[in-house]
Amino acid sequence: MTDSLDSARLIDRVAALVEAAKKAGADAADAVAVRGRSSGVSVRLGKVENAESSESDDVSLRVFVGKRVASVSATAASDAGALAERAVAMARVAPEDPFQGLADPSLLVKSPKNLDLFDATTVSADRLREDALAAEEAALAVPGVTNSSGSSASAGLGGLVLATSHGFLGQYVASRFSRSVSVIAGEGTGMERDYDFSSRQHFADLDSPDTIGRKAGERAVKRLNPRKAATGPVTVIFDPRVARGIAGHLAGAINGAAVARKTSFLRDMMGKKVAADAITVTDEPLRVRGQASRPFDGEGVEGRKLEMVTNGVLNHWFLSTSAARELGLETNGRGVRAASSVTPSSTNLAIEPGSTSPEDMIRTLRSGFYVTEVFGQGVNMVTGEYSRGASGFWIEDGELAYPVSEVTIASNLKDMFLNLVPADDLDRNFGTAAPTLLVEGMTLAGR
Template sequence: MNDTLDSAKLTDRVAGLVEAAKQAGADAADAVVAMSRSTGVSVRLGKVENTGASESEDMSLRVFVDGRVASVSATVNSDAKALAERAVAMARVSPQDPYQSLADPALLARQTMDLDLFDPTVVSADRLRDDALAAEEAAMAVSGVTNSSGSGAGTGYFGMVLATSHGFLGQYGSSQFSRSTSVIAGEGTKMERDYEFSSRLHFAELDSPQDIGRKAGERAVKRLGGRKVKTGTVDVIFDPRVARGLAGHLTGAINGGAVARKTSFLRDLMGKRVASASITVTDDPLRRRGPASRPFDGEGVEGEKLFIVEKGVLHHWLLSTSSARELGLTTNGRGARNGSSVGPSPTNFAIEAGEASPQEMIRSLKSGFYVNELFGHGVDMITGEYSRGASGFWIENGELAYPVSEVTIASNLKSMFMSMVPASDLDRNFGIASPTLLIEGMTLAGN
């Protein structure tokens, strides 16, 4: 963690808070400080619209007393003794929870791995402004672009310090840099909007403002002239931007908490085939420079790379200590702090790449629908029913023929994963990542 976040002071703070909880009568306790700093600049039509900066240091304490648990949140300058006594008093009047506990000491990270998550580069507000303006200028230079929805650039830092009463004390930090732009093409009732962005842990790896702007402009212009198509059964290709949403639905379905609550459409399918044999899904918290990497989870457990789905067969849930105990399993280091609570969460989660390129996948279809934007929230995670508004391009004789808009695609996530084929273009610069995906036999509602 970088020195600017004063990690030594915060380490002493969380360790002292855990000790105060033990002195107040807690059987066990953990304390965490999550800190963040961010600076951002947004522009529109060549003028700065907003410049903002934020900073936070939030502390929480979780205590366990006679099978009961309570959590309190506070600022880092709160009185440790008073905070601990209040938490213990709350726990003593709380109902017993047989699943809540600290993680098994044998599973705790023995050392904090250096995953190269922090870039100390300082980016000035002037540089952020110039990058945002350059991206917008490049987008507006694309023929057919008529207006701007805005452009932005930002920088930020996140850090976490965790201490537990069974001897764990760890910390790590990560940086974040971003650029984005959104523009409008066309006029009147025939306008279309699109965007492009880049987000990286290391500043030098960001896409250039010019590339971001050009891509945003070209995307918007290509959408002009969208039309409906006939209702029917079609093969659908999902652009990576929307395919990542399908991967996100999978993370929800394998979340141990959802499985324990029986709110997942995959709840009874562990060890069974849930996707086509071409689908392998991984989750890797220890990937160097991974956008969602972490040397330990919100409970101090060091995770490892998991093959969640291997050649279509489901092998793992995402588990924290409490969700694992409820399912009669062992945590796999996917516990994430959410304020004062801990729940399962993915890390660097990816539907792995296939063999065919996106272009080869498109050429393989005599007709079909290439989707690059989805609308609405028509996904039932209990049954898997899936229905979303969509736009994109119609595929005719292996080529993108014309823009399509105002249609709906529908199926069930169970059958969608069973017919899913991945392309070769996986981009791991996203915490939830997916290549282009082909799904056969979806229902399209249009004319």
């Protein structure tokens, strides 16, 4: 991937947009240029089903007229003057918002760090096809696998240039490579599906196609001949694939925008106990080669590593400038450009590991439910109510005894967080990461 950001041209574009906004009458403005490049190949049963490549260069301009704000988005080739005049005209008729504005100049990063986010490796379409075919072949070679849902490989990059009217100018680019495969085991109504994937910022860090395929096939075969567990109280162990979703729910609940809107069930819990003593949650935007790392946020602020939760006690919200002002606080560099606006979000979030292995965690249970997949939209972030369809394996006498499907698990996230026990198998190669998690006191609805 020799084409990274073409930074000089995009810097000129955002600088021109900011200058045009000031000439059009804006009191302040910022502009971003976002570049995307991607190519991918998908195959099924040994044949290429799709090969695609995409390129995009987009800009957005945000202008402030007093306490009024408006944004416009367009392609990078659009006329800067026309965009600025339209944005300023929109701002003049927008309602006042006392919390809007650029980040405090004293918080802007002076020298953005190099986080090693870009790998210039060029991956040809032939190589992408070969990798996708190899992953599928490895999966189909697993005894019991009967069909393929498809396999894919992709390579791409995303870059951002940000300029503000109070003097900030910064840029970064991150690459992304991925491989995935999904296969089916069994026949007829007894078919079961599973998958595996690998996504990294550096090509050499990807799991091999053979490893991905074998894991996908083995997972699908293990799910054959499931039963429906009995209704009642249950101790649940969440596989890391599902535990990352639990971490995501926690991140959503401590998002400053949700707190300001009063749509989070943890909105009144700052400084209080929200999780078990064993739970510490970190967020680290400056981690080298991190999946969600960035040298500065969508407003030019460098975010430092934070312990969002320490031994169960909530320490911070995720904050952008506007969310922070609404809460009477200061941004902590978690602002993300979302279309033309800026909203707070996590970066490299992790529920830190405990001291028990997943195997020992399972071994301690006479009965329980090891969950490998959840589905459905049964999570209410206002109340914390949690109810999801689930599948996985029943635990009997400390061992995974048989596969389970067509059941529902339910609780409240407030109670789940207070009963979390983390295992020691944290994999930080995800933007939202979590180890295996045990939760006592959930309810299972089955037969």
